[in-house]
Amino acid sequence: MKIPNRKETIEAVRAKGYQIGAVMPFHYPRALLRAFKIHPMEVWGPPHIDPMEGMQHFPEYTCQIVHKATRFFATAAARDIDCILIPHTCDSLQGMASVLKDYLTMKQPIFTLYHPRGRRKSDLDYLENELRALGEKLREFTNISPGNDEIMAEIRLEEKANKLFADTLQHRQIYTVSDRDFYTTLRAGEYLPADQFIELVGSLPKGRADLHGPGLMLSGVVPEPMSIFDHINRFGAHVIIDDLACCSRRIYEANDESDPYRHLARSLMSMPPDTTISTPYNRRFEYLGSQMLRTGAKGVVVFNPKFCEPELFYISMFEERMKEQGYSFLFVENELTTELHQQIQTRINSFVEVMT
Amino acid sequence: MSLGNLVNYYLTAGLVGKQVLRRQKRKQLHKIEQISLKGDPDLGPPLKATARMSELLSHQYLKGRYTEGVKKVAWFSSGAPIEILQALGFFLYTPDNHAALCGARKLGVEFSEIAESRGYPREICSYARTDIGSYFAGRTPVGKIPKPDLIVVSNNICQTILHWYQAMGTYLEVPVFLIDTPFLFEDAASHQIEFVKQQLEELIPVAERIAGKKLDWKQLQETCRIGKECSDLWMEVLQRAKAKPSPITGFDAFILMGPIVALRGEWSTAAFYREVLDEIDERINAGIGAVKKEKHRVLWDNLPIWYNLKWMSRKLAGHHIAVTVSNYTYQWAEPARYFDTSRPIEGMAKTYLHSILNRSSGYKLNHMKEMIAEFDLNGVLLHSDRSCKPYSLGQLDQSTKLLNELGIPSLILEADHNDSRVFSEEQVSNRLQAFAEMMD
Ligand code: SF4
Ligand code: SF4
Numbered sequence: 191m192k193i194p195n196r197k198e199t200i201e202a203v204r205a206k207g208y209q210i211g212a213v214m215p216f217h218y219p220r221a222l223l224r225a226f227k228i229h230p231m232e233v234w235g236p237p238h239i240d241p242m243e244g245m246q247h248f249p250e251y252t253c254q255i256v257h258k259a260t261r262f263f264a265t266a267a268a269r270d271i272d273c274i275l276i277p278h279t280c281d282s283l284q285g286m287a288s289v290l291k292d293y294l295t296m297k298q299p300i301f302t303l304y305h306p307r308g309r310r311k312s313d314l315d316y317l318e319n320e321l322r323a324l325g326e327k328l329r330e331f332t333n334i335s336p337g338n339d340e341i342m343a344e345i346r347l348e349e350k351a352n353k354l355f356a357d358t359l360q361h362r363q364i365y366t367v368s369d370r371d372f373y374t375t376l377r378a379g380e381y382l383p384a385d386q387f388i389e390l391v392g393s394l395p396k397g398r399a400d401l402h403g404p405g406l407m408l409s410g411v412v413p414e415p416m417s418i419f420d421h422i423n424r425f426g427a428h429v430i431i432d433d434l435a436c437c438s439r440r441i442y443e444a445n446d447e448s449d450p451y452r453h454l455a456r457s458l459m460s461m462p463p464d465t466t467i468s469t470p471y472n473r474r475f476e477y478l479g480s481q482m483l484r485t486g487a488k489g490v491v492v493f494n495p496k497f498c499e500p501e502l503f504y505i506s507m508f509e510e511r512m513k514e515q516g517y518s519f520l521f522v523e524n525e526l527t528t529e530l531h532q533q534i535q536t537r538i539n540s541f542v543e544v545m546t
Numbered sequence: 547m548s549l550g551n552l553v554n555y556y557l558t559a560g561l562v563g564k565q566v567l568r569r570q571k572r573k574q575l576h577k578i579e580q581i582s583l584k585g586d587p588d589l590g591p592p593l594k595a596t597a598r599m600s601e602l603l604s605h606q607y608l609k610g611r612y613t614e615g616v617k618k619v620a621w622f623s624s625g626a627p628i629e630i631l632q633a634l635g636f637f638l639y640t641p642d643n644h645a646a647l648c649g650a651r652k653l654g655v656e657f658s659e660i661a662e663s664r665g666y667p668r669e670i671c672s673y674a675r676t677d678i679g680s681y682f683a684g685r686t687p688v689g690k691i692p693k694p695d696l697i698v699v700s701n702n703i704c705q706t707i708l709h710w711y712q713a714m715g716t717y718l719e720v721p722v723f724l725i726d727t728p729f730l731f732e733d734a735a736s737h738q739i740e741f742v743k744q745q746l747e748e749l750i751p752v753a754e755r756i757a758g759k760k761l762d763w764k765q766l767q768e769t770c771r772i773g774k775e776c777s778d779l780w781m782e783v784l785q786r787a788k789a790k791p792s793p794i795t796g797f798d799a800f801i802l803m804g805p806i807v808a809l810r811g812e813w814s815t816a817a818f819y820r821e822v823l824d825e826i827d828e829r830i831n832a833g834i835g836a837v838k839k840e841k842h843r844v845l846w847d848n849l850p851i852w853y854n855l856k857w858m859s860r861k862l863a864g865h866h867i868a869v870t871v872s873n874y875t876y877q878w879a880e881p882a883r884y885f886d887t888s889r890p891i892e893g894m895a896k897t898y899l900h901s902i903l904n905r906s907s908g909y910k911l912n913h914m915k916e917m918i919a920e921f922d923l924n925g926v927l928l929h930s931d932r933s934c935k936p937y938s939l940g941q942l943d944q945s946t947k948l949l950n951e952l953g954i955p956s957l958i959l960e961a962d963h964n965d966s967r968v969f970s971e972e973q974v975s976n977r978l979q980a981f982a983e984m985m986d
Contacts, residue, residue: 247942251669251932281705284729285907285939291731292908293943304728307701307708312744313726319737320728468708468724471716497669499935503709506665507716 191393193378194386196231200270203229203383209272209332212298214259214286215411216435216466217305218277219321219454220384221344225336226328228273232380233259234436235526237414239267247289253497254526255411256286264294273331277303279466280500301327307468309459317455325451341450349444349457351384354391356441362430362485366397369419369429376437404488404545405430407481409508411494411501412436417530418493418538425542431485433478439464465500474504475511482517489518489545491538496523518545551615559609567608571601588863590829590836593794595822596801602818603643603804607688613637618757619692621714623707624807625877625901626700626725627894629773630749632811633766634757639692641714642707643808645673645964648680649852651687654964672933672964674710681717693718696756698749700725702901703877704936721756723749727899731906734899742895763890770890773811777882779819780806784879786826787870788921791835792843793826796872797859798836800850806878841866842985845917847873847910847944848929848937849963854971861975865982869927871917873910874937877902907940911947918954925985926956932968957981 194202200210208229215234223230239258247260262268274296276287291300303324306313329335358365358376365372375394379387403426413419413434422429432438443460447453461467463474482490490512494501509519520541522534574597582591613619617637622628624642631638648654649672657679658672664682666675680686697720699711708724715722725745728738750761783802787794794802802822805815829835844862846869851858862869881900886893902910914926926948928941941958948954957977962968 248939249930249932249942252935252939278729279705281936282939284705285935288731288907289940289943292906292911292940293947302731306728306741307726308724308745310745310748312741312748315744316726316728316737316741319740323735323737465709468705468712470712470722499670499706500709502667502670503674503706503713505667507713509665 191390193375193390194382196381199229199381199383199386200231210270212263212268212271212274214274214276214278214283215255216277216279216440216464217458217461218275218303219324219458221348222321222325222328222341222450222454223275224344224348224383225341225450226325226332226334228328228332229383230275230381231271232436233262234380234412235259235414236262237526237528247293248285251497252285253282253495255495256282258526260286260290260294263290263296263298268298271298273298274300275303276300277305279305279307280498282497282499299327299331305458305467314452314455314459317459318449318451321451321454338450342448342453345450345453345457347384349442351379351387352442353444354388355379358391358394359432359438359441363399363401364396366395366399369423370416373413373419373429373432373437374416380436401428401430403427403542405486407431407433407478407485407487407490409433409478409490409492410435411498412526413493414524414526415528415530421530421535421538422491422542425539426546427489427542430487431481433481435464435466438462465504468500471504471507475508478508479511479515482512482515487517489520489541491541492519492521494521494523495526548615551612554612555609555616559605559612563605563608567601567604570604571597574600586838588838588860588866590793590834590838593798593802593822593825595818595825596798598818598821599802599804602814603808606809610637610639610688610692611690613692618695620753621694621697621711623699623703623711625703625898625903626698627746627898628698629766629769629811629890629894630746630753630761631696631698633769634753634759634761636696636753636757637692638808639694640808641677641711642673643804644680644686644688644691645676646852648676648687649673649964650855652853652966653680653687654853655966657683658965668933668965670933671704671706671710672962674706674713675933676964677710678713681714694720696720696753697722698725699723700727700898702727702898702904704903704934706934706936721752723752725749725898727901727904729906730899730904730909734896738899739892739895742899743891746891746894766890767887769811770885770893771887772813772816774882774885774887776806776810776812776815776819777879777885779816779823781876781879781882783819783822783826784871784875786823786830789830790922791833791837791840792868792870793829793834793836795836795859796846796869796875797850797855799872799875800855803875803878810878835868837863837866837868839866840868842925842982843868843870843921843923844925844927845869845871845873845914845921845923846927846929847914847941848931849874849934851929851961851969852964853966854961854969857971858974861978865978867925867978867982867985870921870923873902873913873917876913903936907944910940911944914944914948915952918948918952924954925981926954927981928956928958929963930958930960932960932962933965934963955981955984
């Protein structure tokens, strides 16, 4: 099935009366935006953007997601956007939200959402209220006041999509497509409406997947450039499971709360362990260890944009724990380019060679 | 609690230690007098209060050596609420202060390299690397660091600190309690205050269980009262820099802030800042400036460059530039206005939520603008601190706004608070010279 691109999606959702909301990574309430007739389109860079404009606002030691997204928002490329949502969990995104709100003359309103770090009752209460505050701002912006039932209907649809997303990610071995096609399909959820996403993922061909060599866990923020999958396959390995912030770290559990805001809060807080919300180290490594065992993965590749502090702090213990359990481990940093640097290709090649 | 520990804590660290430190203070005072007599072509006489401050902090570190088995120990991040812990009698220690001290003693690189060899990359905060490296090395310039029973960390200064403290909690197998403070783009909303309040309430039973006793609310109110008094006095110290010539510089403030960061809520800290005020007032009355030929008055934005503090202050004084204000040091002064002894938990929630570092870049810029007017400043030095993103992001726009809106020139200085490997003396010298010429 052909995957609609972003431009086509924008035209299609606009025709249905939706405004476009650009959303920065990572955790945010899709259903809430949809209930206010705002269609979320995630911005992970984008990789093809020249970061120079971003460099006018942020020092060179800031991650490329922030540089590129700032450039994107500040240029004509953003003319299709009606509002911006910045859910923030790291110093860089907080700094970016601050600069956009305080200094850049943007035509779009900028909303923020602070995701609590803990998993206590106070965290849940807070997130519920934070979502209500966001809902209030969206009501002022759109002049739409969806009732609880309408929000719940959007939540159910998103949960259906999320369940399919989770099942698919966890059963990579039954899909007869390349790693790149598999992840391209799943990442289309970053901008497609849930019903279209469900149809698209449902069309992935099933059977006995032709997966060669050792299975790997791909960890990190975002697999850009996507050609990293081609290189992993070309060197004789495959990605059997991921721990990517844009993919498996966004598997949310359904719950039975009847109030939509409480429901969304519980759902967002059910995400797997994640560096960006500072999940305690042991809890994260136990979880990742169980994923390695379940899938039979033989090694881990951590692939990150440079200067991502949340990820960098975990690297030392991550490597130590994985090696203790007999897994191979490779950490590479990339500039969020459109092509994978030759040097990184060589490192991945040697890593796979040693494993096989 | 063994008798040996008790004797060591009260006798060795308490009585004997105090005597030794007093002697050291006298020596340091003598040295300061010698320097003052000799005179410096560019700098005013050093503050005598620094000797008393070393005594205060050294005594705390000395007690830390013997505290295990006598008092429960809590580590806290420099911006975290400590009043509950203090009221429960914990011995308090802050790794941030330790990291800064290592930086000032030029140990930042040595310890960072040890952390780096263990897989902590150079891009992460150099305080974290210094502290983690010191842990791996099993060495510290303060003799011995007490092992914590509880770690309390708040992200009201940055998100980075959570990762650092959680790493330490994991290595030491100690519970880490988080006081999560949502970043403020505007003034705090009621649900944000409520969130911090709830967490403080959740901290009480956790801390009580470890302390083995119940929290005395009267004691908590008293601790908040002393804490507020210390912060108010600290604010007065900083405000004295309005005088012309300025009796202290931002570099003095970086040194003198030790007690307000590590020992706020103690009478000895309040007494210390009173002494500081007396000494500063003497200087004001005598017309003594911290920079002899003060010509330009500037604001220092961001953390200090710990390993080059003296060099930097001398260099600037040589250009007749007095760093009159450092906005970083206001972190422990300004938010204290929210302390409310009648409702301590709510007051603490507001105080710690409104920490300057937890606020938007626009708020920080407005704060700078106010200071420029109040302290009659004519320039700003923005330390672009490579491994402290929360403070450094936004400086490029701040610099443009300061020039366009107030006509105030600024200089962006690329460095790092603890990692001297990214500091080039030659480059910084040239840039400072050009900056001074621009202001002339
Ligand atoms: S989590 Fe990392 S990659 Fe993402 S915005 Fe923050 S610093 Fe950048
Ligand atoms: S990142 Fe900056 S604010 Fe955070 S601990 Fe390091 S120096 Fe302090």
